[in-house]
Amino acid sequence: xSGSKCARLQGDLLQQLLDSVDSILFDCDGxxxxxxxxxxxxxxxINLLKQHGKKVFFLTNNSTKTRRMYADKMSTLGFDVTExxxxxxxxxxxxxxxxxxxLQGQKVFLMGSQAMRQELEAVGIQQTGVGPDHVSGGPxxxxxxxxDPEVKAVVVGFDQxxxxxxxxRALQYLIxxxxxxxxxxxxxxxxxxxxxxxxxxxxxxQAVETAAQRQAQTVGKPSPFMFDCLAxxxxxxxxxxxxxxxxxxxxxxxxxxxxxxxxxxxxxxxxLQDVAGxxxxxxxERRRMVPDFYVESIADLLPALQG
Amino acid sequence: xxxxxxxxxxxxxxxxxxxxxxEAKDFFLFDCDGxxxxxxxxxTGAAKVVNALVRxxxxxxxxxxxxxxxxxxxVHKFSRLGFADVMLEQIFSSSYCSALYLRDVVKICxxxxxxxxxxxxxxxxxxxIPCLEETDDPDATIxxxxxxxxxxxxxxxxxxxxxxxxxxxxxxxxxxxxxxFLATDNxxxxxxxxxxxxxxxxxxxxALEVASGRKxxxxxxxxxxxxxxxxxxxxxxxxxxxxxxxxxxxxxxxxGFNxxxxxxxxxxxxxxMEDAQxxxxxxxxxxxxxVPDYVVDTIADFLPAFEELEEESN
Numbered sequence: 001x002s003g004s005k006c007a008r009l010q011g012d013l014l015q016q017l018l019d020s021v022d023s024i025l026f027d028c029d030g031x032x033x034x035x036x037x038x039x040x041x042x043x044x045x046i047n048l049l050k051q052h053g054k055k056v057f058f059l060t061n062n063s064t065k066t067r068r069m070y071a072d073k074m075s076t077l078g079f080d081v082t083e084x085x086x087x088x089x090x091x092x093x094x095x096x097x098x099x100x101x102x103l104q105g106q107k108v109f110l111m112g113s114q115a116m117r118q119e120l121e122a123v124g125i126q127q128t129g130v131g132p133d134h135v136s137g138g139p140x141x142x143x144x145x146x147x148d149p150e151v152k153a154v155v156v157g158f159d160q161x162x163x164x165x166x167x168x169r170a171l172q173y174l175i176x177x178x179x180x181x182x183x184x185x186x187x188x189x190x191x192x193x194x195x196x197x198x199x200x201x202x203x204x205x206q207a208v209e210t211a212a213q214r215q216a217q218t219v220g221k222p223s224p225f226m227f228d229c230l231a232x233x234x235x236x237x238x239x240x241x242x243x244x245x246x247x248x249x250x251x252x253x254x255x256x257x258x259x260x261x262x263x264x265x266x267x268x269x270x271x272l273q274d275v276a277g278x279x280x281x282x283x284x285e286r287r288r289m290v291p292d293f294y295v296e297s298i299a300d301l302l303p304a305l306q307g
Numbered sequence: 308x309x310x311x312x313x314x315x316x317x318x319x320x321x322x323x324x325x326x327x328x329x330e331a332k333d334f335f336l337f338d339c340d341g342x343x344x345x346x347x348x349x350x351t352g353a354a355k356v357v358n359a360l361v362r363x364x365x366x367x368x369x370x371x372x373x374x375x376x377x378x379x380x381x382v383h384k385f386s387r388l389g390f391a392d393v394m395l396e397q398i399f400s401s402s403y404c405s406a407l408y409l410r411d412v413v414k415i416c417x418x419x420x421x422x423x424x425x426x427x428x429x430x431x432x433x434x435x436i437p438c439l440e441e442t443d444d445p446d447a448t449i450x451x452x453x454x455x456x457x458x459x460x461x462x463x464x465x466x467x468x469x470x471x472x473x474x475x476x477x478x479x480x481x482x483x484x485x486x487x488f489l490a491t492d493n494x495x496x497x498x499x500x501x502x503x504x505x506x507x508x509x510x511x512x513x514a515l516e517v518a519s520g521r522k523x524x525x526x527x528x529x530x531x532x533x534x535x536x537x538x539x540x541x542x543x544x545x546x547x548x549x550x551x552x553x554x555x556x557x558x559x560x561x562x563g564f565n566x567x568x569x570x571x572x573x574x575x576x577x578x579x580m581e582d583a584q585x586x587x588x589x590x591x592x593x594x595x596x597x598v599p600d601y602v603v604d605t606i607a608d609f610l611p612a613f614e615e616l617e618e619e620s621n
Contacts, residue, residue: 135467135468139467139499139505140499140501142467142505143499143501143503143504143505144501144503159471160448160449160471161471162469162470162471162474163468163469163470163471164466164467164468164469164506164511165467167469167506167510168505168506171496171504171505171506172503175504188517188518188520189478189518198449198450198475198478199471199474199475199478199514199517199518200518202517203474203514203515203517203518204514206510206513206514206516206517207506207510207511207513207514208510209513210495210509210510210513210514211495211496211506211507211509211510212496213495213496
């Protein structure tokens with residue numbers, strides 16, 4: 001099959017692919033749902049895959065929910081899922097800080113959601129900073145904002161309470177060279193129904209990185225960290241694993257980088273035109289964003305599962 | 308003339324060299340923070356230098372990326388700190404120039420969504436630019452906030468009241484390719500007199516560039532636009548007659564280079580000699596544009612040259 005990239009997945013090809021994999025990883029936003037609306041057919045696909053003996057996991061860059069919250073949302077929408085099967089960046093970030101950064105029992109400055117706070121506390125990491133942070137006083141006060149001496153890292157995820165004051169606090173911590181700097185992901189927008197553009201974590205992270213003139217390490221796709229967590233927890237074989245996503249620069253790139261088969265679904269961000277652009281570019285990195293297969297929607301998998 | 312400038316090239320100059328420079332140039336552009344003052348304290352000797360330049364018939368203007376205050380505030384500040392008769396017309400701030408850009412270059416018909424301070428809004432209002440009213444609707448969320456119909460530009464400046472909602476609204480407006488995207492400046496951070504730093508407009512601009520997938524048009528240094536504002540006001544201005552004096556390589560020196568001006572770094576502010584030398588030794592030729600022509604420890608180093616000039620004329 002050399003050279004036949006981004007083939008439409010149907011018929012015999014679909015059956016062959018399903019037979020060749022034991023584990024299937026799904027992105028969430030734009031793949032199984034959009035906001036609170038399920039992609040038609042998605043619950044059936046997931047549930048049938050499991051009935052056919054496949055392992056099914058969810059790998060999302062969204063940091064606004066804990067694994068528990070994702071499992072609850074999925075149950076409500078008709079997906080048969082346990083929380084251990086879900087890897088969101090709130091959880092991923094907590095694991096990263098615990099294992100790679102060895103911050104268990106320590107404290108971080110968090111620009112992020114309550115979900116992130118919960119996942120951090122679940123691994124024994126305390127936080128300061130979550131919630132609204134309104135400006136008061138003047139520039140002299142802001143530069144002298146009191147810093148908690150126990151803070152060992154600045155952690156950035158999606159934060160609806162993002163403000164100049166929070167950005168300032170993060171900057172003051174990061175001026176200390178030994179303060180670590182971790183972000184959940186770089187997605188530029190958070191998808192919702194209706195197509196309204198809501199700035200994603202990538203924007204907030206860029207603001208902090210620019211002010212501090214430092215780069216964060218990120219945990220989410222396309223970084224392999226969460227896949228590596230998942231693979232080691234569940235003994236997943238890369239060659240027999242399929243990544244299904246809607247974004248070429250996160251889902252498909254992750255899949256390529258980890259040696260997985262990749263499937264693009266067109267119910268989200270990326271288009272076939274985007275694929276063509278990467279395919280025709282001379283750039284090796286861009287060509288890694290070309291998926292092996294595509295479908296209009298994951299419901300296109302149903303014919304092979306319902307027979 | 309070439310002989311007088313044989314000392315050009317990122318080195319400290321003093322005495323006779325400064326004197327030659329002062330005689331050769333008739334238009335002096337000064338940055339403010341870190342050059343003329345630190346916060347509320349004038350750099351020792353700065354007022355004397357500026358007063359002496361004016362007394363010797365030189366033109367002096369002040370070019371600042373600081374968008375937080377209206378120009379009137381600067382007039383009062385100069386007066387408070389002992390600078391004789393600095394007038395509104397000598398002050399070019401990025402907020403004032405943003406207003407000029409919208410009024411005279413873009414000739415905007417429609418409203419501007421402003422992410423910025425009161426100082427920026429005032430400059431826009433004084434230039435007759437309609438700014439979207441800030442509605443503090445406490446129930447508005449990012450999922451359902453109201454958007455105005457005729458927003459033709461988004462202008463981002465320093466904003467200590469920045470919220471996620473403002474970023475979200477701005478990125479909605481920027482979906483329209485006919486809506487302009489402007490920034491007062493791209494400074495990532497700026498220093499306070501205490502030596503601490505605060506996030507600058509550049510960090511807010513970066514967030515919005517990522518959100519919108521678009522690049523902002525930057526009004527302030529190092530973009531040429533503020534020099535174009537100065538040239539429109541001072542007809543017949545010749546770049547070769549100018550000296551740009553600043554403390555920040557990435558803004559002031561690059562600005563000078565971009566406008567074809569000689570540049571002088573003063574070491575009373577952000578950038579140090581080592582920083583200048585690093586750019587000079589860089590393999591990347593674009594970094595050479597940030598290297599100053601001349602360096603002084605402080606602009607007070609001009610004073611001995613004036614004393615000599617004055618002695619001679621006595």
